[in-house]
Amino acid sequence: MKVLIVGDIVGRTGINRLKEELNKRKDIDICIVNGENSASGRGIREKEYKEILSYGADAITMGNHMYYRKEMLSEYSKLSKLAIPANLTNLVGNKHVIINKNNIKIGVINLIGTFAMGDIIEKNVRNPFEVAIEEINKLNEEGVDYIFVDFHAEATAEKIAMAYYLKDKVNCVYGTHTHVQTSDETIIDNKMAYITDVGMTGPRDSVLGLKKEIAIARFTTGQYLHYECSDNEAQFNAIEVEFDDNTKKAIKINRINN
Numbered sequence: 001m002k003v004l005i006v007g008d009i010v011g012r013t014g015i016n017r018l019k020e021e022l023n024k025r026k027d028i029d030i031c032i033v034n035g036e037n038s039a040s041g042r043g044i045r046e047k048e049y050k051e052i053l054s055y056g057a058d059a060i061t062m063g064n065h066m067y068y069r070k071e072m073l074s075e076y077s078k079l080s081k082l083a084i085p086a087n088l089t090n091l092v093g094n095k096h097v098i099i100n101k102n103n104i105k106i107g108v109i110n111l112i113g114t115f116a117m118g119d120i121i122e123k124n125v126r127n128p129f130e131v132a133i134e135e136i137n138k139l140n141e142e143g144v145d146y147i148f149v150d151f152h153a154e155a156t157a158e159k160i161a162m163a164y165y166l167k168d169k170v171n172c173v174y175g176t177h178t179h180v181q182t183s184d185e186t187i188i189d190n191k192m193a194y195i196t197d198v199g200m201t202g203p204r205d206s207v208l209g210l211k212k213e214i215a216i217a218r219f220t221t222g223q224y225l226h227y228e229c230s231d232n233e234a235q236f237n238a239i240e241v242e243f244d245d246n247t248k249k250a251i252k253i254n255r256i257n258n
């Protein structure tokens with residue numbers, strides 16, 4: 001089985017780039033996309049949700065940007081392929097998603113980190129390590145063949161610790177949120193695929209997707225200036241992970257940054 005995991009989609013050009021890449025990659029069995037910035041850099045709406053799935057994604061994971069779309073807070077639970085961070089206590093939605101495809105059952109869990117994720121997260125977050133085990137147990141009761149965990153977090157240590165904590169329980173742990181791809185992709189104990197951050201599928205020549213002039217002005221003046229998503233053409237950041245269908249062990253992880 002070959003799985004494509006795509007890092008945070010940012011804005012219109014990010015979505016367009018996803019479409020282009022999924023059109024080219026016909027050898028992918030499963031595709032999981034982080035869509036937390038797909039609506040002009042902030043959150044996701046039903047429009048982007050449907051669009052991303054229509055291009056071939058099987059599940060969409062999220063993150064801290066879910067709060068930016070107030071009108072969506074009551075809607076997330078209706079989007080059956082959208083996994084919300086399972087350890088947020090004040091959000092309603094699917095705490096995991098199960099993909100049924102080609103007679104294989106794949107569970108997808110999204111968790112959020114506890115370090116430097118903003119006030120609203122820090123006030124409403126449960127321990128991600130504890131919640132990971134709860135969701136893994138539920139997925140095992142459902143009889144899944146594979147489990148993927150998107151750990152949406154700022155701190156590298158928190159993500160690496162999660163990987164070692166879950167290495168005997170899931171098939172892949174990957175980080176999202178920083179929008180900067182790390183070059184530490186690996187297969188832990190010859191079975192579980194891991195990378196600290198998949199990166200961003202979003203505008204080049206920007207500051208994490210934000211127009212660079214605005215980001216620089218924020219830092220140089222110390223003022224909070226309104227977010228504007230860059231409309232530059234997008235880079236594509238992803239990982240491609242291959243599994244042995246019999247043992248379910250990861251046998252290859254390729255990092256994509258182009």
Ligand SMILES: [Fe+2]
Pocket residue numbers: 008036037063177178179
């Ligand atoms: Fe993001």
Ligand SMILES: [Fe+2]
Pocket residue numbers: 036063064065152176177178
């Ligand atoms: Fe994020």
